[in-house]
Amino acid sequence: MKKTILYCFSFLTFFSYAQQQELKLVADVWPPFTNAEGEKSILSDLVQEALEGIQIKSSMEILEFNKVLDQIYSGKYDGSPGLWISPERQEKFFFSKPYLYNQLVLVGRKGSDVSAVTFKELEGKKIGVIHDYAYGDFENKQEIVIVPGISNQKNLEDLLSDKIDYMLVDALLIQYMLKHQLNDVTQHLAIGQSPLLVKSLHLVLGKKVENAEEILNQFDEQIKQMVADGSFNELLELNWIKADIDGDANMELVLGSNMAGSSAPQNIYGLMLDGSYKNQKNGPTRYYIDGKLYEDWDNIPKSYKLDLVEDKTPSEEDAYIRLDF
Numbered sequence: 001m002k003k004t005i006l007y008c009f010s011f012l013t014f015f016s017y018a019q020q021q022e023l024k025l026v027a028d029v030w031p032p033f034t035n036a037e038g039e040k041s042i043l044s045d046l047v048q049e050a051l052e053g054i055q056i057k058s059s060m061e062i063l064e065f066n067k068v069l070d071q072i073y074s075g076k077y078d079g080s081p082g083l084w085i086s087p088e089r090q091e092k093f094f095f096s097k098p099y100l101y102n103q104l105v106l107v108g109r110k111g112s113d114v115s116a117v118t119f120k121e122l123e124g125k126k127i128g129v130i131h132d133y134a135y136g137d138f139e140n141k142q143e144i145v146i147v148p149g150i151s152n153q154k155n156l157e158d159l160l161s162d163k164i165d166y167m168l169v170d171a172l173l174i175q176y177m178l179k180h181q182l183n184d185v186t187q188h189l190a191i192g193q194s195p196l197l198v199k200s201l202h203l204v205l206g207k208k209v210e211n212a213e214e215i216l217n218q219f220d221e222q223i224k225q226m227v228a229d230g231s232f233n234e235l236l237e238l239n240w241i242k243a244d245i246d247g248d249a250n251m252e253l254v255l256g257s258n259m260a261g262s263s264a265p266q267n268i269y270g271l272m273l274d275g276s277y278k279n280q281k282n283g284p285t286r287y288y289i290d291g292k293l294y295e296d297w298d299n300i301p302k303s304y305k306l307d308l309v310e311d312k313t314p315s316e317e318d319a320y321i322r323l324d325f
Helices: 002-020 044-054 065-074 152-160 173-182 182-188 214-229 231-236
Strands: 024-025 057-062 081-084 093-094 100-109 126-129 145-149 166-170 187-192 197-206 240-243 254-255 285-289 293-294
Touching: 024 044, 024 065, 044 057, 044 081, 044 197, 044 231, 065 081, 065 197, 081 093, 093 214, 100 152, 100 173, 126 152, 145 152, 145 173, 152 166, 166 173, 173 182, 182 187, 197 214, 214 231, 231 240, 231 254
Parallel strands: 024 057, 024 081, 126 145, 126 166, 254 285
Antiparallel strands: 081 197, 093 197, 100 166, 100 187, 100 197, 240 254, 285 293
16 A cells, blocks of 8 residues: 555656656657658657657757767757667667667669678678668678768669669658559669668657656657557558567557458558567467457458558659659
8 A cells, every 4th residue: 555655656746747847859850750840750740749648748859960969968958759779879868668660671773682681691782871870780791881871862862873782771661652652662673571670769868857767667658558549550650560569579460540451461560570570480460459459360350351542643743753761
């Protein structure tokens, strides 16, 4: 009873404090994850909605990436909505649990071999990456040539003009490209099916931020709730995600709407990708729909097996290649 009273007091104290707190967040232009106001910015939207769910206000500003970490460390800003973790960064900042993973796949020109699952298979190839990002895994990889670029868009231009052989692109960005520019992508690009690198994304707060660790704990719980209620899918604009919904270290397929499609889904973004998922021989087979788990596709009620509505109206831009990241 005494412990319960202390816990309730602690939670109410945090809740009262949170109502008065506003976090100043900062990020760089990294579409579609973080971006200028008015542009697609899924990490900013996701994090700010989760913070709002725990009664914490937040604002967002955009800077050049090489200034982001220094400004958080100096205390001018409180944190950033989506950063990769590293030992050096952990010395300076507090990190939430992973709420999303950048699954970096190999992208080449149409006809390129993108089947590599290790960098050793890409000996002598020029790989486009983003300058100053904490990939961390390129050390001692003498077999490849790393070519830093200022953006995915610049790397894409270099790829299509034969200046580099491949580029690393996040699988979620590929999902959006396939959703909105299917013909352009399939005509000009070859896309790998397995990630060469997987980097976890975290909400980061400076160690000078009052109550920072408690805020991050509450944020972690709110993310779980958003996955379960479908709002996570909605913010990512994805009908299906893979997530460990019941905490058993196995992945389920989570539906974010009431339309599962007329056949079992094939093109799914993995939310909590980890070693346990890679060890599942046949991948996830259970489905989580409207708060209920189904053991396989056949057990899902027919009322959910509706064809997804697609807008097939051509636009004026369909006449030329866009491929804007």
